[in-house]
Amino acid sequence: MYLSLSWRNLWRNKKRTIIAATSVFLAVLVAVVMRSMQNGSYAYMIRSSVKFYTGYLQVQGKGYWENRSLDRSIVIDEKQQKEILQIPHITSIVPRLEAFSLVSFEKVTKVAQITGIDPEAENNMTDLKKRLVQGNYLTDMPGGVLIAQGLANMLKIGIGDSVVLYGQGYHGVIAAARLPVAGIVKFPIAKMNNAMVFLTLTNAQNTFSAYGRITSLAIMLDNIKNQAHVYNSLSSMLGGQYTLMTWQEMMPDLVQGIELDNASGLIMLIILYIVIAFGIFGTVMMMTTERAKEFGVLVSVGMQKTRLIWVTTLETAFLAFLGAISGAVFSLPVITYFHYHPIPITGNAAPVFELLGVKPIFYFSTDPWLLINQAIVVLLIALATALYPIFFIKQLQPVQAMRS
Amino acid sequence: MPLIELKNLSKTYNTTAFPVQAVKNVNLQIKKQEFTAIVGPSGSGKTTLLNLIGGLDKPTGGSVFVEERDIATLKANELIDFRLHHIGFVFQAYNLIPVFTAKENVEFIMLLQGISKTIRDKKAVELLNAVGLGERIDSRPSQLSGGQQQRVAVARALASRPNFVLADEPTANLDSHTAESLLDLMEQLNKDYEMTFVFSTHDPRVIKRAHRVVTLEDGAIKFDVGGKN
Ligand SMILES: Nc1ncnc2c1ncn2[C@@H]1O[C@H](COP(=O)(O)OP(=O)(O)OP(=O)(O)O)[C@@H](O)[C@H]1O
Ligand SMILES: [Mg+2]
Numbered sequence A: 001m002y003l004s005l006s007w008r009n010l011w012r013n014k015k016r017t018i019i020a021a022t023s024v025f026l027a028v029l030v031a032v033v034m035r036s037m038q039n040g041s042y043a044y045m046i047r048s049s050v051k052f053y054t055g056y057l058q059v060q061g062k063g064y065w066e067n068r069s070l071d072r073s074i075v076i077d078e079k080q081q082k083e084i085l086q087i088p089h090i091t092s093i094v095p096r097l098e099a100f101s102l103v104s105f106e107k108v109t110k111v112a113q114i115t116g117i118d119p120e121a122e123n124n125m126t127d128l129k130k131r132l133v134q135g136n137y138l139t140d141m142p143g144g145v146l147i148a149q150g151l152a153n154m155l156k157i158g159i160g161d162s163v164v165l166y167g168q169g170y171h172g173v174i175a176a177a178r179l180p181v182a183g184i185v186k187f188p189i190a191k192m193n194n195a196m197v198f199l200t201l202t203n204a205q206n207t208f209s210a211y212g213r214i215t216s217l218a219i220m221l222d223n224i225k226n227q228a229h230v231y232n233s234l235s236s237m238l239g240g241q242y243t244l245m246t247w248q249e250m251m252p253d254l255v256q257g258i259e260l261d262n263a264s265g266l267i268m269l270i271i272l273y274i275v276i277a278f279g280i281f282g283t284v285m286m287m288t289t290e291r292a293k294e295f296g297v298l299v300s301v302g303m304q305k306t307r308l309i310w311v312t313t314l315e316t317a318f319l320a321f322l323g324a325i326s327g328a329v330f331s332l333p334v335i336t337y338f339h340y341h342p343i344p345i346t347g348n349a350a351p352v353f354e355l356l357g358v359k360p361i362f363y364f365s366t367d368p369w370l371l372i373n374q375a376i377v378v379l380l381i382a383l384a385t386a387l388y389p390i391f392f393i394k395q396l397q398p399v400q401a402m403r404s
Numbered sequence B: 001m002p003l004i005e006l007k008n009l010s011k012t013y014n015t016t017a018f019p020v021q022a023v024k025n026v027n028l029q030i031k032k033q034e035f036t037a038i039v040g041p042s043g044s045g046k047t048t049l050l051n052l053i054g055g056l057d058k059p060t061g062g063s064v065f066v067e068e069r070d071i072a073t074l075k076a077n078e079l080i081d082f083r084l085h086h087i088g089f090v091f092q093a094y095n096l097i098p099v100f101t102a103k104e105n106v107e108f109i110m111l112l113q114g115i116s117k118t119i120r121d122k123k124a125v126e127l128l129n130a131v132g133l134g135e136r137i138d139s140r141p142s143q144l145s146g147g148q149q150q151r152v153a154v155a156r157a158l159a160s161r162p163n164f165v166l167a168d169e170p171t172a173n174l175d176s177h178t179a180e181s182l183l184d185l186m187e188q189l190n191k192d193y194e195m196t197f198v199f200s201t202h203d204p205r206v207i208k209r210a211h212r213v214v215t216l217e218d219g220a221i222k223f224d225v226g227g228k229n
Helices: A002-010 A014-054 A078-086 A119-126 A149-155 A201-207 A224-238 A252-289 A292-301 A305-340 A347-355 A368-384 A387-394 A398-403 B046-053 B076-086 B102-112 B117-130 B146-159 B176-192 B204-209
Strands: A057-061 A090-105 A108-117 A132-135 A145-148 A162-168 A174-185 A196-200 A216-221 A242-246 B004-013 B020-030 B035-039 B061-066 B087-090 B164-168 B196-201 B212-217 B220-225
Touching: A002 A305, A014 A119, A014 A216, A014 A224, A014 A252, A014 A305, A014 A368, A057 A224, A078 A090, A078 A216, A078 A224, A090 A119, A090 A149, A090 A201, A108 A119, A108 A149, A108 A201, A145 A149, A149 A174, A174 A196, A174 A201, A196 A201, A216 A224, A224 A242, A252 A305, A252 A368, A252 A387, A292 A305, A292 A398, A292 B076, A292 B087, A305 A368, A305 A387, B004 B046, B020 B046, B020 B061, B020 B220, B035 B046, B035 B176, B035 B204, B046 B061, B046 B164, B046 B196, B076 B087, B087 B146, B102 B117, B102 B146, B117 B146, B146 B164, B146 B176, B176 B196, B176 B204, B196 B204
Parallel strands: A108 A196, A145 A174, B035 B196, B035 B212, B087 B164, B164 B196
Antiparallel strands: A057 A216, A057 A242, A090 A108, A090 A162, A090 A216, A132 A174, A145 A196, A162 A174, B004 B020, B004 B061, B212 B220
């Protein structure tokens, strides 16, 4: 009977209740869609970025990140690599040997980053083969090198020409080689386009006398959600002999960009919440004050205030649930739709994505926690407004209430 | 043993610019099954007196005894329960819960008392029949006339099996014909259920119907006629 009393009280003023419930509904809907888009886009951006080169995690020699010297290279043998791959949620591992050296062709000499790669593993992760604008990939010509387009232009080198590498190998050994150009690759980022040279890992190891060694092992995961978990398993497996870096450490700019965007999103959310809070509060306040006389009569005839508070709190709860649940339920198909039909990004933001070589789209997350969290937050806000009738009834003096 | 006994009861309001002595040194005994009207001009203290008897307001002097119990000894929530179990109230207006039907309104007070659904049902119907609204048990207050609403209020007041019913100007919003028939009803219930009624009014036609008339003037008892002694 108390339930039915609350429920019917709620519908005394249908229009007002519908407006209030609709505002809760819209708040949840907007909040969910907004968060879905933000979170989805972050995940997409992160995935695109880590796929581009670093991976979610990287195993490196101690101190390598600060001082990129071949002397800090490491050995991770096949057995160890297999063990790493066996850790759940790790989808692939990509070994690399990175070194700086001079490259020259005829009269031109430049500094380049030489990277020894496992052509297949590298391609699976970074789609390097797709960047090929001329010539062949390393799988077709394992003895050759891939030169970034900008660098090739500076060297005025072409397919079939041979480039000379000259630098320092492992433990100061002189490294020199003359290798044919297999292909030209194009990078969207100038810094890379003017500096990168790829060759097979074995070729690089031989050239730099770093037999069996790598400077980094990039690791890809099925889902960013599992990163912390994998990090823990991996670091306990590796012990203290290597450094395990996260994409956050390797790409602090990306982290900062996301945090900034996220903060502005949260501010918008808070504004939304405040607007909603006032909307519900107004409704609850009106529902309370206009019934002062009635409350006075009820307490007079013998209704304990706690019961009356229970009835009014239920009213607010009904209102909040009605809006929050329907908002959450309705937003599900909306974000699911956008999840499969992402919104293309136009305008200023688009080139940023293109720089990374990924499609400029707003990706939507369908993480169910998103719905649950938003519904709970809005619900709590709505329930907080129930403090008003509680306070009102607590201090209610039936005689005064009935007299006014 | 009087059902209700007021001893040197006073109430002074200090909320206004100068203190208002709404009830002055009232001594009054009301016995079981009396049918008493509290009368007096507007502002004479009728409402205040009834509120003091009903424990809705606290006296500034003297005491209210109900069945020899000083109600001032009750804590706030005990007082609410006391009202629930011992006193039936009928107010001038806003008596009923608008979203409840007549029957539900009568039932509700019994729900507060923790009475089971079957008994509630039975008794609500019985009481609504007794007040002549057997046909309207499923009507909402807004679908009932003022007189019918007050009948529901009377039925509700009786539903809690109180020791007595306090009614503050129950006929004030009714035309005189309807007022009379409400009085008929109250008188009938007074007889049938041996229910004690204390009601205030300034309607001469209603006053005529009372068995005992207590007249207030400036908060003090001026006359007290018709009581059984
Ligand atoms: N809560 C209050 N605060 C201040 N003064 C009050 C309060 N309640 C009543 N009074 C004053 O006490 C006096 C008695 O009022 P009360 O309402 O008891 O009279 P009444 O006989 O019921 O009048 P009416 O016939 O108009 O209902 C009046 O002067 C009134 O203004
Ligand atoms: Mg009055």
